[in-house]
Amino acid sequence: MASADNQKVKIDDQDGRGPVLIADDGLIGAKEARQTDLSRDAAGHPGSDDGADSETTGYDERIQALEVENTYLFDKRCHCPICDSTFSTKAVKTGKDRFIGTDEDLRPKHKNVDYVKYEVNMCPHCGYAAVGRVFDRLTPWQIQNLRTEIADKFAGENPHTGAYSYDYAIVRYKMALLTEMKKQSKISESAYLCLKLSWLYRGAYEEIVKYADEAKFGCLAEDEPNNSYSSFKDSYEEFEKFSGIKEDDLKKLSVRQMTAFKECRRNELLYRTQALQGFMKAIATEFPPICDMEEATLNYLVSELAYLCDDCEDAMHFGAFVLNSRMASPKVKDRERELIEKIKSKTAKKQ
Ligand SMILES: [Zn+2]
Structure with missing residues (x-):
């Protein structure tokens, strides 16, 4: 298990580079969190400045989609119960986007905005993060413990503007999960965050699939032939299932894209499993409604x-x-x- 002792938690802007998050619960290790976010970063999401973006399939379309998404958002003011500062966070304007249904596991879907990305409020000054429903719901002991366990170890966040990329939303949820563990409250709240993380990883690979299709593989890096076909065998089959793109064409995708896709699928399953175990324990120990369900x-x-x-x-x-x-x-x-x-x-x- 990773230890949070004597380490600073640092949140990077949108790109997930550098130390992201530390947790001592066994759910997310620092190494895993870094690998995950690095692999997503390598997919060329907005915010990366390693020069790979311009080579990455669908990059311009992704930027445009985030600009459209930003028109559905507003800056909501929050007061932090841990460090007593005020900050603004992005929230979706009520009723502006069109609801188009839910996935089988109740993930809501809207036409232009993934609402799930904006449910966590995170203080940029001390790192305290929680969904709006429980943001102010703290006992004096929890406030004191979070000051010691989160705020004192948080090294700060770079300023963030505009709509959130999936990378950045995932980092915020992982901070909320870390916060939840340090609060030592109901298991259902951790399970709820794990469920949302599984949804965010699904949104992330849906985005990879979507823009891989639209760009028609037109901007691959020629110096990076994908010679790792065998390691992606299962991923190709899944990618084909989601996109309808045939396996032969998928082999034209870069290692970066396939690695990101594979990691998102793996993390979706990881957090779904954690959510399942957490909710089963919650049903046995808590009274409904649980997480408003x-x-x-x-x-x-x-x-x-x-x-x-x-x-x-x-x-x-x-x-x-x-x-x-x-x-x-x-x-x-x-x-x-x-x-x-x-x-x-x-x-x-x-x-
Ligand atoms: Zn704060």
């Missing part, structure tokens, strides 16, 4: 997460709670029935 909704979510983690037994177990619930809405029950068909199909294939 009613019992039936949370049981459905856990059933879906278990299915996605190939844990068909727990997926069925929690699915039965949904179907037998008197409080569950017809909509949740319908979703669970569809899910149970998929669980049965997956179980049958395994046998």
Whole structure:
């Protein structure tokens, strides 16, 4: 386990370079956090100044998309309960973007903005970070502990302007997760942040897939032939599934892009698994509503997460709670029935 002792937490601007985050919980190690963010940085996200961006597929389109996203945002003023300073954070203007539905694990999707990126408030002065719902919900002991464990070790953040890249949003959520562990509050709150991190990694690789397609592989670095086909075999298959781009064309993608895609997929699964384990513990130890979710909704979510983690037994177990619930809405029950068909199909294939 990584130790937070005698180290400074430093948040870089948008690019994730340098020491990002330290945690002693076993969920995120400093090494892993750095590797993750470096690999995402290597994908050429805005903010990197290593000269690779201009060579990277879809870079201009990504910049334009962030500029559009910024028009849906405003600067919200916050007061930090840890260091008593005020700061501004980006938030989405209410009702401006169009809601277009949810993924099976309840991740909300909008036309132009990924709302999930903007749920965490993070103080740039002391590093305290939390979702708005619990930002001011602190006991005197927690405030004192966070001053010692977070604020005293935080080396500051470079000024940030404009819409958040996925790299930067992920760093903010990892700071919120670190904060949550130091608060030593409910396991459900950590599980909630892990769920959101899995969604952000999904958003990140969806972005890679989207712009790889639009750029038609037109701006690859010629000096970096992708000769690591075998190590990306599984990733090519997944990439093809998401993008519809055939495997032969995908081999024209750079090592940087494929590495970033593979890392995002790996981290999505890692945080989804942590979310599943955390929510299962929360259901056993906490009373609903949990993280503002009613019992039936949370049981459905856990059933879906278990299915996605190939844990068909727990997926069925929690699915039965949904179907037998008197409080569950017809909509949740319908979703669970569809899910149970998929669980049965997956179980049958395994046998
Ligand atoms: Zn602060």
